[in-house]
Amino acid sequence: MKKQIQMALLALAMSPLMALAQQTFSSPEQAASELANAISHKDDAALNNLLGENWQQFLPPDGVDPEAVARFLRDWQLGHRIVKQSDTAWLDVGNDNWRLPIPMERSSTGWAFNIAAGEDEIQTRAIGRNELSAIQAMHAYVDAQQDYYQLNHRWAQKIISTEGQKDGLYWPIVPGEAPSPLGPNFAPAVPGEGYHGYHFRIITNGDKGEVALLAWPVEWGQTGVMSFMVSQNDKVYQADFGEQTTDKIAAMTRFDAQAPWQLAE
Incomplete structure (x- = not known):
């Protein structure tokens, strides 16, 4: 019986239900800084934690445009600010206040990116x-x-x-x-x-x-x-x-x- 329980726990641990929870933060400013850091270091593991493990399915078929990534990082260095609307926050970067299409939303556990909510805007762009x-x-x-x-x-x-x-x-x-x-x-x-x-x-x-x-x-x-x-x-x-x-x-x-x-x- 003990062995059956151990096997059941192992199977559950390997299922998508036990995937790592998406990372949350005490403020949208902290979440935005971690995103910029993950992008600049091309850290896929960190992006998985920030955006969720299925974040790439919301992007265009040919993936993220390298020029767009470079432009985002340049604009981030020029300046960035958080725009809050109740429990939703947006990241604007650069002199022209280019807006990241992925909102940050506040829940009981903190602030986290919601890439699914930005899917329509990502596709429109x-x-x-x-x-x-x-x-x-x-x-x-x-x-x-x-x-x-x-x-x-x-x-x-x-x-x-x-x-x-x-x-x-x-x-x-x-x-x-x-x-x-x-x-x-x-x-x-x-x-x-x-x-x-x-x-x-x-x-x-x-x-x-x-x-x-x-x-x-x-x-x-x-x-x-x-x-x-x-x-x-x-x-x-x-x-x-x-x-x-x-x-x-x-x-x-x-x-x-x-x-x-x-x-x-």
């Missing part, structure tokens, strides 16, 4: 970054098409060249060879993965071989919301096609900036 990256990619595409036209006196009809050819905006090069007009980022390492949460496709624009570019989220509402379109005039248009985004984009074969498209700001 990730979508915003993806959309800005898509717009920047559209402008890069226009420049690449201009370079391609100077070399070939025609517009490229595809983004990635056929293997062994240079019939697209990107092709692999050997050392010493001039680079292709477009870099390899538009070619995801995993098919269907997209670039910063977006797919891209070249379509026609008129009857003279002119072309335009479409960009749409890999997963609407998750990796992006707006779809984008640009021609060689470098004016980017945007539209929200909602849950029908994939089907509506698939049906588009020609550049047409009529409603619901509108200039992107």
Whole structure:
């Protein structure tokens, strides 16, 4: 009987129910300082204690942007303050008071981070970054098409060249060879993965071989919301096609900036 009890306790100790409790603090200022320290030292164990062991599931699929981490630490050194609202507190850092999307909440045991409460804001910010990256990619595409036209006196009809050819905006090069007009980022390492949460496709624009570019989220509402379109005039248009985004984009074969498209700001 004693052995059975010991085995039962061992099984319980190994279960998720016995995972370490999330760390709490006497003040939100102390919690914020510990978070900054854990981030600066890249201490995953400390982050597990601070944010909970499942904190990474609330982040974008590609994880934390290293540039965002570096920017946070720089802003933290410039200055930081706690903004309290009843039993909730927020961390603002830097001269522009950038706000950490993860709130700290007070319970009977003290202050602790609640990353689940910040999930919507984390996703909203990730979508915003993806959309800005898509717009920047559209402008890069226009420049690449201009370079391609100077070399070939025609517009490229595809983004990635056929293997062994240079019939697209990107092709692999050997050392010493001039680079292709477009870099390899538009070619995801995993098919269907997209670039910063977006797919891209070249379509026609008129009857003279002119072309335009479409960009749409890999997963609407998750990796992006707006779809984008640009021609060689470098004016980017945007539209929200909602849950029908994939089907509506698939049906588009020609550049047409009529409603619901509108200039992107």
